[in-house]
Amino acid sequence: MATFFGEVLSVYSRAVEDEEDDNDEDEDILKELDENREVLLQWYDSRHLMPCTNLIIAVGKNAASFVSVYVLSSASWEAVGHASLSNPNPCGPASAEPVCVFYRNKDTPAVIVCKISGYIEEDQQFQWTEKVFGCVQQDGLRVTVLSDGPVAEYKNTDFSCSSSSLFLRCLETKSSTIKPPCPLLEQPNIFTGIPAAVLSHCQVHQIPTVAYQCYSDAISPDSITMETYKLAFTTVGDIKVCPLPSADTIHKLVQTNQIQSNLYI
C-alpha cells in the first residue's frame, strides 16, 4: 500500500496471515515443532484416573491468588500433580517450572483444585484441557472455572454497568443445572484462553460447567478483586472458603506481585 509520501507500507490483515506454499520438508519440521509443544502432566499418585466430582480451575493472577488465600491456605489440601510445558525453543531443555499445580482435599478427596500460575499458549490450551480431563473420572463431575478479565475489553452499551470496574460474569454449559449468582455474559463479549478451552470441552462432552470471569482494572493481585470471587464460590459446595484470611498472607501475596519501581533510586 502506498501512502501520500510515496513510501510503501506493508498491509496486514487482522484476520489472516497468508499461507506458505506446502512442501514435504515443512511437514517434517512442523511435526518436530509440534513434539516440542507438548504439555507434560505428572501425577504424584500412580492411579490412572483421579476420582473427581468437583474440579475447580483458577486461571489469572487474582483468581489464582483467591484460591491460594481463601481456599488452599488451610492444612487440608495436598498437591497431587502438576503440569509443565515443553520449552518452545526446540534446542532448549524442557521447562522445569510447573505452569499449574493440582491440589486435592484430604477430607473430601473427590474435590480437586487446579491453580494455573503461568500462561498456557493458544496452541497448547486444547491439549492441556484434553490431558487434564483424560486423567479425571467424569461420572458425576462438575467443573467451575475462575478467571480474570480486563474491564477495558468488556463491551456493553449500558454504561451504568461498565462504569463499575469490578464485576462478575459467567457462562455455563448446556448440561449445567445450577443458577449462577451473577449475570450471564452478554453479547458481543467472549471468553478465550483456558476458560474457553474448558467450556468447549465440557459443552461437547456434556459436563456441567460454569466459568466465571471477574472483570477488573487491576493488573496485579489485590484483596478487593480477590474477594469478588467469593460470590462465585457460593455455588461450588463441598469446599470451605476461609472467611477471614490473615492480613499477612494477603499482604505477602500482593507485595510479591508488585512491580518494584526503581524510578526514584
Next chain:
Amino acid sequence: MFVPEATTPSFKDFTLILPAIAVGNVGQLAVDLMVSTLGMKRVGYMHTDCLVPMVGPNPYSTSAENAGELHTTAEVYTDAEKKLAVLQIRSPIIQSRSRKFRKLLVSWIKASEFSQTVVLSSSHAYQRDDQQLKGTLLRYLVTPAMQKASGAALSELGWMEMEKVSPFPGLVDASAEPRLSIPGGGITKGLFTEGCDEELCLAVVLVFCSEGDNIPDAFTLVNHLNDWLLLVGNDKQGPEKWKIPSSWKLLFGNSHPLSIF
C-alpha cells in the same frame, strides 16, 4: 472432529457452506447472516486443536431465554428443509496446524457425503493486477467435479472466474506459468487445490476487499451467493432480506462514555 449435539445428523445430499478465515472476515460475516436469517439449528460442533479456543453467548439470540446459550469456536448448523448445512468458524486457525485443519475438513466433507461444498472467502483488494482492477469485485472457482455439476449455471449467471496471475507481476517472462493466487485468502487456495485432488464438488466464491468495516462486503458476497443458491426469496431487495445477528453490535468496541462531557 465433528461431534453431534444430540443424534448424529445425516448430511447426505446436503449443500455445505463454510467460510475461509480471510481478509476482513467476510466469509464468516456472510455465514452469520445466513444462519441468523434462516433460523438455522445447531446440530454439532467441530472439536479440534487446530483452532484458537473461544466461547461466547448465543450470537443469534432472539430472546432472553436463548441469549445465554453457550456457543463454541466452530459449529455446524442445518436447515433440513433446504438441505443446507453451514459450518461457522469463529476464531483463527493455529498457524502450524493449517494443513492438518484442511485435511480434517476435506475428510469430513467426503465422509458426510455432501452433494456440494461452497467456500466463502475474500482476497486483498490492493493486490489485484491491472485486469482485476476493472469490473466486479466478485470471483468464483470450481473444481472439475463442480464444473460438471454446476458450471453451466454459473456461466449463465455471468459470474467471473478467478484469474490466474503471473508469479512475478511486472516481469515479462514467457516461461513463467500463470498461477492461482488468493492473497489474504487464508486456507482458500489450499482447500481448493485439495478439493480438486480429492475430486470434491467444491466451489469458492470470493470478494476482493480490504480490512475495515466489512459488513457491506458480507452483504455483497451473500447476495451474490443467493443469486445462485436461492437461499432467501428475492421479494425483498437489499440488506432488508438478511437479518443481522445480535453479535454484530459493538463490532468496533464501546462508543465513548457520555460522562466525559
